[in-house]
Structure formats: C-alpha cells, structure tokens
Amino acid sequence: MDKLEKYVAGGGKALVTSGFLEAAMGRGIQRMTSIRIPGRRIRGRNYRIETGNPWSRTEYPRGREEIGIPVCEFRNNATWALAKVADTEESFGLLLRDTYGKGRMLTLAVPDSFPDLYKIPKSVLTKIRSEFPSRRVYLECSSGVSLFTYDNDAYILYPYVTSQAQPGAVRIHVKDDAEALEVPLRKDFRTGEPLRIPPLYKTAGETVFEVRANPGVYELFRIL
Secondary structure (H helix, E strand, O other), X not given: OHXXXXXXXXXXXXXXXXHHHHHHOOOOHHHOOOOEOOOOEEEEEXXXXXXXXXXXXXXXXXXXXXXXXXXOEOOXXXXXXXXXXXXXXXXXXXXXXXXXXXXXXXXXXXXXXXXXXXXXXXXXXXXXXXXXXXXOXXXXXOXXXXXXXXXXXXXXXXXXOOOOOOOXXXXXXXXXOOOOEEEEEEEXXXXXXXEEEOOOEEEOOEEEEEEEEOOOOOEEEEEO
C-alpha cells in the first residue's frame, strides 16, 4: 500500500481489482477512493460506457449473457464511473476512476466467475483496454484475443481457438503518431519486402490500424 499510494500521489496511474481493494481496506487504500465493498453481488448484461466522443458521450451496449460482479458503492464526483453494468433500473460500477494527488487509480470490479470476462461486449472491453495500453498499444476487438508486447516496438497478436472463435478484423490503436505497421512474416507481392499496412485513420494523439486475425494463428507486427 505504501508503494501504491506514493506512486499514484506522485502522478502515476494504477489499476486495482475489487478484490484487492476489499483486502486492502483499512490498510490505507480507503484514503485513495470513496469506493466501499458492502458484500453484495449483482447480475446484468446492460452496460453504460463513456466514449469521449463530444457528439455521443455515452453508449449503452448489451451483452449476450449476464455477468455477476461485486457491488462497488462510491460517491459521485469523488469517484467517477467509466463503465457500468445495469441491473434493471440501477447501474453499478465496472470500471471506476479516482484522482489522488497528481495521479489516478482505477478499480475494476472483477466478475465472480472469471470466464464472465469473455461475455463483456466488445465496446466495453475496448474502453477498459484503452485505459491501460501496453507499450502504447491497445486492441479494439471482442474477447479471446491476446497482445504480447516487447521492448523493440514489436508485438504479437494471437486470437485463441474457442467454440465462438471466427476470423475477423482487429483494430490496433497506437497512442502516438505512427507511419505504418510492418508485418515481417508477410511479403508485399510487388516488392518482396515485408508488408506494410497504412493507418486506417488518425485522431487526436492516436493512430489506428486494422488487421485480419485468424484463430490459432500468431501475427507478428512492428510499429514504424
């Protein structure tokens, strides 16, 4: 807790789970957040997420199945909900943000059954991923896709083989200005050089690429 508090207060950004928060209550974390865990559980499949889009600030996706999460009670404005799960007329925090000192701490309400994470809709998963890019990269896709990151701007994308898996497009968000994605294991048939994928689009502080992903196939790429 001393390391966490010092890190966030000094300007760092940290992610904790609801289980960690509950275990650390009374050890100092209560100073960093208004969230309290009363011990109740809810189930739902209706969501609300903040988009950051000035024309449509909130989206309301619906999951294919319900998930169960612990209730995280919090005070409005002291703690902010970036994603919520709705149970009939009431909604409950799934991803919550606190400002502490110069930094921020986010709390993820982890489902009682870990496989429930696979049931969270694509847009909600993307919102969660966007808060914690790995080496400036995060994915926009459904569940069941892993991103392996390395310290030389190289990455491996791997969609798992499951009963629900299908080939499809995955969008790769780079928190920076990037020229292209180089795919070393694929060759440009015109030049024989490694294939380069141009950006799909660029927005404020982000470059977005789109690649085709096949279940069970590793895709190596590098940001240029």
